[in-house]
Amino acid sequence: MIGQQVADSIERRSGVSLWRQIADRILQAIAIGDFAENAALPPEVALAERYGVNRHTVRSAISALVQEGVLRAEQGRGTFVLSRKRLSYPIGARTRFSAGLQGQTSERHIVLLSSSIEPASQRVAEGLGLARGADVMRLETRGEADGRSVSRAASWFDARRFAGIDEAMAQTGSITASLARFGIDDYLRQSTVLSARHADAADLADLDLQPGAIVLVTVAVNVTPNGQPIQFSESRFPAERVELKLSAL
Amino acid sequence: MIGQQVADSIERRSGVSLWRQIADRILQAIAIGDFAENAALPPEVALAERYGVNRHTVRSAISALVQEGVLRAEQGRGTFVLSRKRLSYPIGARTRFSAGLQGQTSERHIVLLSSSIEPASQRVAEGLGLARGADVMRLETRGEADGRSVSRAASWFDARRFAGIDEAMAQTGSITASLARFGIDDYLRQSTVLSARHADAADLADLDLQPGAIVLVTVAVNVTPNGQPIQFSESRFPAERVELKLSAL
DNA sequence: TATAGTTGTCTATATCAATAGACAAATCTG
DNA sequence: CAGATTTGTCTATTGATATAGACAACTATA
Numbered sequence: 274m275i276g277q278q279v280a281d282s283i284e285r286r287s288g289v290s291l292w293r294q295i296a297d298r299i300l301q302a303i304a305i306g307d308f309a310e311n312a313a314l315p316p317e318v319a320l321a322e323r324y325g326v327n328r329h330t331v332r333s334a335i336s337a338l339v340q341e342g343v344l345r346a347e348q349g350r351g352t353f354v355l356s357r358k359r360l361s362y363p364i365g366a367r368t369r370f371s372a373g374l375q376g377q378t379s380e381r382h383i384v385l386l387s388s389s390i391e392p393a394s395q396r397v398a399e400g401l402g403l404a405r406g407a408d409v410m411r412l413e414t415r416g417e418a419d420g421r422s423v424s425r426a427a428s429w430f431d432a433r434r435f436a437g438i439d440e441a442m443a444q445t446g447s448i449t450a451s452l453a454r455f456g457i458d459d460y461l462r463q464s465t466v467l468s469a470r471h472a473d474a475a476d477l478a479d480l481d482l483q484p485g486a487i488v489l490v491t492v493a494v495n496v497t498p499n500g501q502p503i504q505f506s507e508s509r510f511p512a513e514r515v516e517l518k519l520s521a522l
Numbered sequence: 523m524i525g526q527q528v529a530d531s532i533e534r535r536s537g538v539s540l541w542r543q544i545a546d547r548i549l550q551a552i553a554i555g556d557f558a559e560n561a562a563l564p565p566e567v568a569l570a571e572r573y574g575v576n577r578h579t580v581r582s583a584i585s586a587l588v589q590e591g592v593l594r595a596e597q598g599r600g601t602f603v604l605s606r607k608r609l610s611y612p613i614g615a616r617t618r619f620s621a622g623l624q625g626q627t628s629e630r631h632i633v634l635l636s637s638s639i640e641p642a643s644q645r646v647a648e649g650l651g652l653a654r655g656a657d658v659m660r661l662e663t664r665g666e667a668d669g670r671s672v673s674r675a676a677s678w679f680d681a682r683r684f685a686g687i688d689e690a691m692a693q694t695g696s697i698t699a700s701l702a703r704f705g706i707d708d709y710l711r712q713s714t715v716l717s718a719r720h721a722d723a724a725d726l727a728d729l730d731l732q733p734g735a736i737v738l739v740t741v742a743v744n745v746t747p748n749g750q751p752i753q754f755s756e757s758r759f760p761a762e763r764v765e766l767k768l769s770a771l
Numbered sequence: 772t773a774t775a776g777t778t779g780t781c782t783a784t785a786t787c788a789a790t791a792g793a794c795a796a797a798t799c800t801g
Numbered sequence: 802c803a804g805a806t807t808t809g810t811c812t813a814t815t816g817a818t819a820t821a822g823a824c825a826a827c828t829a830t831a
Contacts, residue, residue, distance in 0.1 A: 284723060286787070287733025288542025288586070290818060296537070297720050304717075316777060327820045332778085337537070348778045349827030465768040468553075469718035469736050469761040471546050474533060484536025487718050487736055512718040519714040519768060535817070539788060565807060576790045581808085597808045598797030 283324050291326055292333035293485045298324070299338060300513050303354055313351040314344065341483050382446045386413040386479075388439030390432050397429045400494045400505035408432035412439055415479060423515050425479045426508035435503075452503065460503060463496040469512065480511050487512040532573050540575050541582035542734045547573070548587060549762045552603055562600040563593065590732050631695045635662040635728075637688035639681050646678045649743045649754035657681035661691055664728060672764050674728045675757035684752075701752065709752060712745040718761065729760050736761040 283294050302308055314320070317335070321328040335352055338344040346352045389411050398405040410432045416424035428448070430438055434455070441451035452460060472486045480488070488509040495504040510517065532543050551557055563569070566584070570577040584601055587593040595601045638660050647654040659681045665673035677697070679687055683704070690700035701709060721735045729737070737758045744753040759766065 284726060284733035285819095288539040288545070288788090289720065289734040290537040290539070290787095292818080293537025294720060298722075301719055318777085329821085330819060333818085335778095346778065347828085349776080349829080351777065351828095467716065467738070467766040467768060469738050470550055471538065471543060471736065473547075477533065484533035485538040487720065489716070489718050489738075517716040519716060534789095537818090539817095541788075567807085578791085579789060582788080584808095595808065596798085598799075598806080600798095600807065 283326060289485070291324075291330050292337065295320070295324055295326070295331060295334035296337045297485075299334065300343065303343065304513065304516075308354045310354055312354050314354065316351065337483060382417055383442070383448065384415045384417060384446070385439065385442045386415055388412050388442075393429070396492075397505050400492075401429060401431060401502045403431060410435055410438060412442055414442070421514060422480045422511070424508050424510050425476060426506055428504055428506040430504055448504070457497060457503060459498055460495045461498060463494045463500075463502070465491050465493045467491050467517070472509075472511070476509055476511075480509070482511055482513075489515065489517060491517070532575060538734065540573075540579050541586065544569070544573055544575070544580060544583035545586045545732075546734075546736075546762075548583065549592065552592065553762065553765075557603045559603055561603050563603065565600065586732060631666055632691070632697065633664045633666060633695070634688065634691045635664055637661050637691075642678070645741075646754050649741075650678065650680060650751045652680060659684055659687060661688055663691070670763060671729045671760070673757050673759050674725060675755055677753055677755040679753055697753070706746060706752060708747055709744045710747060712743045712749075712751070714740050714742045716740050716766070721758075721760070725758055725760075729758070731760055731762075738764065738766060740766070 283291055285291070287294075299314070308314065314335075315323070317328050317331050320331045324331065335344060335346060339346055339352075343355060344352050345355050390408055391411055392406040393401065393403050393409045395405055397403075397409055398407065401409065403409070409429045412428045412430075414426050414428065415422055416426070438451050438455065441454050442448070445451055468490045469487055470490060472480070472482050472484075472488045476482060476488050477484060477486070480486075482488075489512050491506075491508045491510075493506050493508070494502055495506070496502050532540055534540070536543075548563070557563065563584075564572070566577050566580050569580045573580065584593060584595060588595055588601075592604060593601050594604050639657055640660055641655040642650065642652050642658045644654055646652075646658055647656065650658065652658070658678045661677045661679070663675050663677065664671055665675070687700050687704065690703050691697070694700050717739045718736055719739060721729070721731050721733075721737045725731060725737050726733060726735070729735075731737075738761050740755075740757045740759075742755050742757070743751055744755070745751050
């Protein structure tokens with residue numbers, strides 16, 4: 274047994290079904306590296322014993338992961354790991370989507386899903402240093418790497434200062450490039466608050482997740498080098514595909 | 523409706539029961555501040571309609587939260603919010619347990635649960651810059667603030683250099699103070715990797731959580747100012763009680 | 772080519788999760 | 802006090818979850 278892999282049992286009558294808990298464990302074991310890519314999982318009977326459940330329950334977990342494209346089951350041979358480990362997404366003073374994932378993926382970009390102008394809510398106004406109710410431009414975006422959805426975010430900008438930033442985003446596919454059109458050559462991450470929760474219906478659809486998945490949530494403010502807030506954002510990352518690596522810049 | 527509170531619906535046949543999903547939503551709404559302390563929740567029928575479920579399902583969610591000490595239900599009057607918002611736990615180059623929570627709580631300390639000497643696993647050895655299998659001291663600790671469990675961690679130290687650090691921890695209740703006894707006046711956080719998952723059986727017991735809860739997981743390395751690794755740790759935070767605030771120091 | 776080991780399928784049963792409806796009990800308001 | 806609002810309790814029914822056992826289908830290997 275590698276590391277301090279705890280032989281933790283499973284919780285009953287928890288509101289989370291046993292098959293989902295086991296699927297979570299398997300996903301995590303893969304992400305941690307307990308199972309190499311293309312390696313065979315232990316046979317169903319062994320897993321059932323290890324988790325203290327019926328073989329059929331293990332089968333439910335596995336079939337969910339097969340559906341999800343993480344595993345491949347072959348009758349008579351075994352069940353094999355397909356999926357890669359989690360992407361490691363760096364967060365620090367200079368967080369950039371594409372720069373951060375360099376080397377880990379061959380292709381990545383941001384897709385603009387929608388944009389709208391709305392009055393600033395309390396927290397958006399605070400984050401951007403505007404009056405509550407002031408016009409803000411809201412961009413809904415999805416980050417993709419190698420065809421997998423790795424993030425889903427809402428960003429808010431001062432609608433007056435950054436009028437037309439939605440078009441810039443659609444054209445460039447990059448926040449950094451879009452801000453450059455408004456004379457912002459550099460920006461820093463001022464603050465990041467991190468939490469986690471179950472994915473809601475919107476997350477499931479946008480990030481192509483299975484129900485019951487967990488998302489990491491960051492709420493952040495980007496500022497110019499001299500401290501003026503320019504972007505307030507809430508991003509959601511699928512915990513099964515992404516981990517956040519904090520660099521203290 | 524405050525902010526962009528999405529009226530997101532609930533996922534069926536997800537492996538996560540509806541009542542648990544709704545309990546999660548309510549917890550989150552409280553943590554975000556949608557419901558003030560002592561405020562009344564909307565009546566059960568209203569919640570049922572809002573989430574598109576039966577009233578009994580909402581009642582299951584509420585009774586779980588009552589059990590958990592987050593809500594208080596009073597017949598004829600309504601259901602009220604007891605719990606505080608989430609603690610905001612700072613993470614940066616100088617992360618210290620007690621220093622970080624200053625101002626948010628009146629009382630906090632670290633409890634040493636157990637200690638042992640074991641051979642270093644792969645990742646511990648890498649983190650501490652030791653040979654795999656070298657003796658390391660492992661400390662299991664729980665962080666408490668105002669009587670609530672807010673973290674659960676395993677820490678590893680070079681057993682030769684820090685022989686007896688377990689006793690120091692037991693006496694001082696502080697990592698910083700214990701390290702000082704070994705001539706470490708200052709240390710920095712070199713790296714932090716962040717992920718999230720469902721709480722396992724050990725987490726549930728240690729952090730006094732209800733089954734189905736989510737934990738934030740950080741894996742970190744602390745180093746001396748000149749870069750020598752001294753501590754490798756894996757910490758788990760209950761997502762419903764704690765958020766992590768990243769400071770780019 | 773046997774045989775052991777593995778995944779796939781079927782039937783049956785018990786428990787949990789969710790819906791539905793009705794009414795009691797407590798509280799608040801006019 | 803009367804009526805409206807809200808939580809608490811009960812019964813009944815349906816579907817999802819989990820267990821149990823048996824056997825078929827396929828694969829690898831001695």
